[in-house]
Amino acid sequence: MLRWNRRPLAGLEPLLSKRKRLISLNTVWDGYQTHTSDRATQHVAPKSICESEALETGDRIDSTSLSEQTASWADTHNSVKRVLDHLKSKQDTGEFFLSDTVNQKFGEFHRNISDECGAEDKQHSWAVLEKKEAIIMYGPYYPNYNKGEHSEDTIIRQTQELLETEGDPEDWKVYIFTMNSPCLARNTDPCMLKLVHKAQEWWRLYGVKTHIGFVRCWGFKGNKENVFKDISYQQVECINQSEDFKSYVQTAEKALTDADPLCEAVFCVAKRLLKSEPVKEFPLTTTVQKQDRKSYCKSMHTKFESKPEDERKVLTQEVRRVTEAAEVLLSDQTGSLEEYLERGSRFILGHSFASQVCGTLQDEMRLAFQQCWTEMVQDMYAEFIREKLTEDFNHCTIQLFIQDILKITAECLQIGKVELSEEDPNAFRF
Structure with missing residues (x-):
């Protein structure tokens, strides 16, 4: 049995769109066959018994070591320095994808949630509590940054509530998905560190193993x-x-x-x-830059502020015409630095100026455009490099974090990237 859990938390409604709020809160799907190939025997007992059993088998999670390790990552300044030093030394940290079996589970859950709520590329989180007799899915939840609320905050509270109210948690598993990896820097406790400690707590209290999957490496939010x-x-x-x-x-x-x-x-x-x-080719347009790139051409206005009023009025109108005409240069296609500069030169040389703009005014207008265009292309080139460096930095950050944490929490927690492939026709549906 598969159940979609939509019970709101006390004092907190799930952050859903109107379309998603239309979903029945208690809809139940039957006929789902739970995959059991990766089920591992887990300790299920009160806390004291769990601890004594773990001590006997040598599997006890050292909470002191975990606290020390997460405290070191909470020191963002030193952690950033560590990641830079690691990148500088050219050490290979390896990949960090989840196992094939766990990745398949995330893929199946993701397809069904996307079918029910729509595909989503922006940051969101959802989770699945897998029991022997049922699958409980909850989410998706979205961040509310105005209130300082991350999507993982809601997932943590909802998971805690379910574990406390759903009965004997024998052989249960928790799958937590977040589009961006949980943050490692925040004004309050970072989501990644909270989740790691919660996974340890859920294992020690309930014998529940947690799996955290993500698509993009977020790293140090606010510092990257x-x-x-x-x-x-x-x-x-x-x-x-x-x-x-x-x-x-x-x-x-x-x-x-x-x-x-x-x-x-x-x-x-x-x-x-x-x-x-x-960098042989790079795009001139990104989602963030679409407004910024227009401002470069508009900055041409400042170059004519000292002109007499009558000339300034004519030139202001012409700058507007040039800016609008130059939009054709800002396509989504990639090109080299030299190609973009040449494209700008050809454009302004072939531009038909208004009849009032003649002689030296045309020369000044061409020069002003060339300067603004060159500045924009060079800045976009540097921005592309910064984005690539940031991507590598975040990738390395999450690699090092996972390596550190799994040395201590491997028995209760798996963290890694999820590879979301095309829909498998043999995957379960509901």
């Missing part, structure tokens, strides 16, 4: 953007011209007028990326 924020186009040029950190510092001190040289760790990580994966 700061690690590579100083890597500008000029910094990239200095890095490319340097063989080592010493020569980079010398080059940067001469070339950079409004920025300081990068620290050695950031330089080494960026140098490694640019050397191993040269």
